[in-house]
Amino acid sequence: MSLCGWALLYIALISWINQTEATKKSVSTSVVGMLELVQLEADLIDSLSTYADELEAKLKVLKSFVPKLQAESNEAVTQMENYVSNPINSFSLIRRMHEDWHDWKIFMESSIGQSQVAFLNKAKLQFPTKTDLNEASSSIVRLQKMYNLTAKDMARGVLNGKQYEASLTALDTYAMGRYLNKQNRDMAREWFVVTSELLKEQTPLTPLAGEREKVLHLFAQAIFDYEYYSIALSVFDHALLLANKTANPTLLSKRSKFEELARKEAEVVEKTNSKIKPSEFEIGCRGQFKQQSKLLCEYKSELSPFLQLAPVKVEEVFLDPLIMVFHDVLTSREIDELQQIARPLLKRTTILHNSGVETVHSSRIAKGTWLTRDFNNLTLRIERRIMDMVDLELSGSEDLQIMNYGIGGHFEPHYDYFEPDDLDEGDNNRLATLLFYLTDVEQGGATVFPVLQQAVSPKRGAALFWYNINANGSVDPKSFHGGCPVLVGSKWIMTQWISNNIS
Secondary structure, three states: OOHHHHHHHHHHHHHHHHHHHHHHOOHHHOHHHHHHHHHHHHHHHHHHHHHHHHHHHHHHHHHHHHHHHHHHHHHHHHOHHHHHHOHHHHHHHHHHHHHHHHHHHHHHHOOOOHHHHHHHHHHHHHOOOHHHHHHHHHHHHHHHHHOOOOHHHHHHOEEOOEEOOOOOOHHHHHHHHHHHOOOOHHHHHHHHHHHHHHHOOOOOOOOOOOOHHHHHHHHHHHHHHOOOHHHHHHHHHHHHHHHOOOOOHHHHHHHHHHHHHHHHHHHHOOOOOOOOOOOHHHHHHOOOOOOOOOOEEEEEOOOOHHHHHOOEEEEEEEEOOEEEEEEOOOOHHHHHHHHHHHHHHOEEOOEEOOOOOEEOOOOEOOEEEEEOOOOOHHHHHHHHHHHHHHOOOOOOOOOEEEEEOOOOOOEEEEOOOOOHHHOOOOOOOEEEEEEEEOOOOOEEOOEEEOOOOEEEOOOOOOEEEEEOEOOOOOEOHHHOEEEOOEEEOOOEEEEEEEEOOOO
């Protein structure tokens, strides 16, 4: 192989390793991944508590001895010559200086919290990476844009008008502003404004915070360095008032610089009320499609002996292409078993390009795994049930895919079918899609068909079915669909793509 060939192979290998690592970690892309972080933080807090206990015990020793040592020293200092003239005092002083202070040196040098530090070092391997934080920040931005939320409401835990027992700290909102600084300064400004408001109400929970006044000055300077001068001035003024230093010449000089730049900033920043028109996908995700009357809702029982014994409730959503919802086709026990199987197998999901290459992409934020339909008795039952429900064979179809969505988890609008020109002769295409909802989702997570202006919300145990290919064999662009970002809740789905099996 040529040197160039080896170089290309090396680059491809490094890219594969990096992508594999990203796929393994990626904690924010599924709720399951986040559960491990909750437990890890609880363990870290317990460790910090035992560290505090050890510090308290050491402090207790010091507080019990220092007054006694101080009393002896005070007596000696006030009458030094008389004190050392007494052989008893002299001997005791020499002995103390020769022995006791060596002991105190050892006491002061003795490390506290070694076991806790060791635990922390080990736990660091499980900490989210910078990539994880950036992915989480990106997801918050996605939710803010998709559902037209304000930074202030999100920080207060108000999502789509509903108040939750959750909130962001000044450090959280500052991180959002910092993330957005280079990509959308208007949104970054909104988050930094919230940071300035929170800083006036709370002290950040970090050991590096120090005194409140110092914290405010640090944040004022940091926001100033990002060139959001008016916000920096607001934080700086609060620091002056808090410390009662409104007459300090040095600080006032600095303030005048902040004020001058804030004035210029106000002149430069154009304040417009124009808003970008939302896409059909965004309108659907916000639940703003015009409500249409249901076409048909009935029990399906004629296709198989199984359905005659256990009819399935079917609801028609659209006719061209045919979109239907099958209600209550999975039991709670079956869903629990599917989730139990999938949890340890979940990995960051990828998108499949027409070239056949799979890559991690921000257009699909979730973790998933594949199960063969003959995996166990449950999947075999589900296979039989699918064929009964849709009256289609599954031979030649792909395996079942189970997915769990994380913070703002979504799947941008796409086609399930492959373009005919990208298929080799004899290759199967995805005739239809059957999407099982394994959970309810409190807010968000709907499946939206933008062209058809249809939206279907997840309902535990239900399955959404539609055709991707027309009766004449041509692909149907009207089947264009996407999964809305999950605003609140844990979204689990299971997908069966049904092949046209033309081979």
